[in-house]
Amino acid sequence: MSVFSEGAAKFAEELEEDALAAGKQNQGIPDDLHYDCSKTDADIQTVLEVRAAGGAQAPPAEPATEMVAVIKRHCVITDLEIDAMVLWILASYAMDDFRVFPKLALISPEKRCGKTTTMEVVGSMAKDGLIVSNMSAATIYRLAEQMQYTLLIDETDTFLKNGDAEINGLINSSHTKSAAKVTRCVGENHEPRVFSTWMPMVLASIGVLADTLMDRSITINLRRKKSHEHTERVPADLNEISEPLRQSISAWVEANRAAMRSQSVDVPNIGNDRAGDNWEPLLAVAALLGGSWPGRCERAFRELTIVEEPEQQTMLLRDIQQYFLKSGSLRVTSKELCEALTGDEDGPWKTCSNGKPLTPHLVGKLLRPYGVKPKTMRVGDNTPRGYEKAQLEDAFERYLS
Template sequence: MNEPIDGAALLDEVEAFHRRFNVFPIESAYVAVALWDAHAHLLDCFDSTPRLAFLSPEPGSGKSRALEICETLVPHPMVAVNASAAALFRAVSGLEGRPTILFDEIDTVFGPRAGDNEELRGFLNAGHRRTGVTYRCVAEGDTQKVVPFPSYCAVAVAGLGSLPDTILTRSVIIRMRRRARNEKVEPFRARIHEADGHALRERLAQWADQHREQIAETWPEMPEEVTDRPADVWEPLLAVADAAGGEWPKRARAACVELVNAAKADDKGSTGIRLLTDLRDQVFNGIDRLPTVAVLDRLLALDEAPWADMGGKPLNARGLSKLLREYMTSDNTPVVARNIKTGGTVLKGYYAADLHDAWQRYCPPPPENPLLPLPPLPPWSQA
């Protein structure tokens, strides 16, 4: 029987190995990545597995190197660049052992110049949960049979820009940046350093085998402010930290709170939620009704908003109506433009009361220090 392995000391070594070759933007990132490496050896203990996303605005920020180091530490690594969904789900359902997928240059799949790639998005989303499967038709003689292919596997991605919201919400996000002149790392040489990583991988696997039953039967206590999807994302990592002991439970929870809050601050929400929030905070801003033309004027005047360039064209009345009809009023009817009497004429527009229920349900809390009001509307546009 193998000697018990000190989990805290082992995670310290995994973290130190990353620090030799990676510069992460914040200390919490080292904690999260080390825990993610370890959790990949324990997938069947959890209901879900978080995606690990190394993202940056510019090349040369260390994303691919971060994947390289993870590759030496995780079980059955499968490095993918521009791989198809079919190739990935067949690899996951193969007989060689569930791979850990390390997908580099993910921006070529989900970037602004790529197609929708709904199949790959669906695979990555389904594989987040242990029950996730991908259904495909498989020929059996002259007939087609629907076959479920398991999709559950650990996935780390690296790329420029961002990812679809459905993947981001299932991810631990590390916003990479280029090294400053005073930030030094060792050059990674696979022929020299892979052996060190593989030795750590073997010990992680042994430690996982020693604690598998314990981890499968426990539910880690989450930080009070971490709930819903972020709790699903972090639960496996906190379970690993608790089993390792030492300072790791404390460090893991601090990292969890910091990275979850960073993701919230970075999250602009879906297009619909962004629209609702801008309408509440910067368009109506205390006004009870506005004609559609005035609503659009104010939206298009927002410098850092997307409304002036929606697929190459500014948002128009039809696009605004299509977005808002997805939300309901307090009377459970769609939000639509209604008649507004303005100085002897009638214009179509929107009432704040119709939007209030959606503001309450979907928007983040209003800012503590509201923005200064926009310039007054022209007299013809006021009720």
């Protein structure tokens, strides 16, 4: 005889059926939701729908604001230079997505300007940062093969400024991805092997470095701290403290990697194409950060980029163009051209050749790389040599526009 009444037995049967139905309904629900008592069935369904649509997690927060705060805490640098450093570090995590990647040059006029401190701060946020104070040529490409470190070279002035042409060449080679390779013979059989030099580099120096290095760098000008300027000392465990920030940087870059590859940026024309190449990765990151960052990056680009004086042959080309524009003439003899250019008291041509004035011979020498040669022309009964405007139009358009 059953100990259950008929009503109790029916209730037990209904409970069993509900349990079976619930089991079927809960199949496929992840454990993190299945055991979360705070969520209703409707809440769980909403989460599942969001996950199914690819929205399981909110996009990572931008790390740039925290990076600015870290640099300001320890370094005496202008706001524009801080912005440039932050954008360079962020871009370095996605270096492989760019055709060209610049060095970051930390240049101080004298000692005690915070060079090593700034390098430590940059290194604490960099991807696989490695700080060294000297190195051989071989270690550069061996390290790049081992891992794509962010190589931070302190005391660069002590061994690069007047030094090893091979090391300079290797560092220069890492500027353009397609050319960031060197060949060396290895092993007992001296088999030729190709090594990569493609990795982010930070160069810290007292005084400027070789022109070729500076031309490939974003330059940060360090300054000695004034008595009233307060900074915090760098803690011994800064690298460990910064681990969450590096993870945040990495997560943000990875989340925006596809957009970084696909987008194109307009590089402001300031008359320096190499500088435009250097800043393109930073401009790309600024565009993804949005808000005030694109404008801040452009201001930093214009302020920190040095537009150097043109070389002598370019100045000559420019002044010949101005001569034709002002005179309205379509041709000029070499002698007349030299007289016109050396007659300008403010111009460089009175003392351009070791203190001596411009000559027809020097004009011909400077114009030869442009494919322009003097030609014989008739002027009355004379046949002097000179130049027609039409000869120079191609060079004007290519090098002065």
